[in-house]
Amino acid sequence: MAEIRIRAVEAEDGDNGFFKILSQLTHAPVVPRAKFAELVRKERADGSRTTIVAVTAEGSVVATGAVMMEHKYIRGGGICGHIEDIVVDSEFRKAQLGKKIISKLVEISREKGCYKVILDCAEDNAPFYEKCGFEKKECQMALYF
Amino acid sequence: MAEIRIRAVEAEDGDNGFFKILSQLTHAPVVPRAKFAELVRKERADGSRTTIVAVTAEGSVVATGAVMMEHKYIRGGGICGHIEDIVVDSEFRKAQLGKKIISKLVEISREKGCYKVILDCAEDNAPFYEKCGFEKKECQMALYF
Numbered sequence: 001m002a003e004i005r006i007r008a009v010e011a012e013d014g015d016n017g018f019f020k021i022l023s024q025l026t027h028a029p030v031v032p033r034a035k036f037a038e039l040v041r042k043e044r045a046d047g048s049r050t051t052i053v054a055v056t057a058e059g060s061v062v063a064t065g066a067v068m069m070e071h072k073y074i075r076g077g078g079i080c081g082h083i084e085d086i087v088v089d090s091e092f093r094k095a096q097l098g099k100k101i102i103s104k105l106v107e108i109s110r111e112k113g114c115y116k117v118i119l120d121c122a123e124d125n126a127p128f129y130e131k132c133g134f135e136k137k138e139c140q141m142a143l144y145f
Numbered sequence: 146m147a148e149i150r151i152r153a154v155e156a157e158d159g160d161n162g163f164f165k166i167l168s169q170l171t172h173a174p175v176v177p178r179a180k181f182a183e184l185v186r187k188e189r190a191d192g193s194r195t196t197i198v199a200v201t202a203e204g205s206v207v208a209t210g211a212v213m214m215e216h217k218y219i220r221g222g223g224i225c226g227h228i229e230d231i232v233v234d235s236e237f238r239k240a241q242l243g244k245k246i247i248s249k250l251v252e253i254s255r256e257k258g259c260y261k262v263i264l265d266c267a268e269d270n271a272p273f274y275e276k277c278g279f280e281k282k283e284c285q286m287a288l289y290f
Contacts, residue, residue: 018218019218022218022219025219026219026220027219027220027221028218028219028220028221029221031218031221031222035222036218036222039216039218039222042216046191048193049215049216051218066218068215070194070213070227070229071184071187071194072229072230073163073164073167073173073176073181073184073196073211073230074167074170074171074172074173074230075171075172075173076173076174076176077176077180077181077184082215082227084215084217085217085218085219106288109290110290114290115289115290116287116288116289116290117287117288117290118265118285118286118287118288119285119286120263120265120282120283120284120285120286121283121284121286122283122284123283123284126284126286129286130286132288133288134286134287134288135286135287135288136284136285136286137265137285137286137287138265138266138267138268138284138285139265139266139267139268139271139281139283139284139285140263140264140265140281140282140283140284140285141263141264141265141266141271141274141275141279141280141281141282142261142262142263142279142280142282143251143261143262143263143277143278143279143280144260144261145254145255145259145260145261145262
């Protein structure tokens with residue numbers, strides 16, 4: 001694991017397996033280079049989201065996750081962190097990489113002044129997140145267009 | 146109900162009962178006027194969030210809700226709408242105001258091109274959201290700082 005580094009996503013990661021990793025989670029076709037670079041630039045510029053990647057020494061993306069900052073009107077204008085789109089390459093799941101990704105996103109949320117950080121997960125993954133310090137709260141509802 | 150109007154939040158709503166309504170949901174002290182005006186200005190300018198309010202003919206806020214736009218890297222750079230902080234004044238809960246607020250936020254999400262809209266709610270409120278077209282998906286986990 002010594003050779004795995006966690007850092008913020010870069011526009012070049014589009015060519016380093018970023019979308020291949022995301023495809024292990026859901027439908028994630030490659031975003032055209034210019035649009036991807038713009039999304040990465042935007043999240044850095046306005047701080048609305050921090051997407052991180054775990055990369056090997058060779059530069060291949062083997063895990064990713066993101067935390068989005070929600071500026072609320074409750075809690076005196078408090079910030080809620082939303083962890084989204086966590087995925088670890090199936091070949092790296094034994095290396096506690098998931099835990100490291102979550103730990104980094106929680107740390108970022110704390111540094112940005114969030115009063116809480118939340119995420120939605122499948123029931124089966126709840127024990128993993130409990131080990132990361134989370135507790136079950138509500139139920140997630142979805143409406144697909 | 147004819148006299149209830151639903152519209153985007155305005156900086157003046159801070160003086161019209163907006164925080165009193167939010168306090169029925171959770172800890173929601175009044176956000177100082179300048180900070181509140183800046184938050185309202187920001188959400189309008191960048192489209193990151195749309196907060197709506199239901200107001201009486203006299204201008205009092207009696208319900209509110211918001212939808213936040215999450216620009217993802219999955220789904221070809223798709224947008225997920227997050228519905229947040231829904232609250233209807235206890236005296237107006239029989240008037241289907243909650244359903245109207247949700248319906249408006251779903252409509253906004255659709256217009257903004259979201260591929261889905263999600264929300265977290267207490268188990269007891271799931272039947273209400275099912276009537277609004279949502280289905281139960283995952284479980285929400287939270288970590289409070």
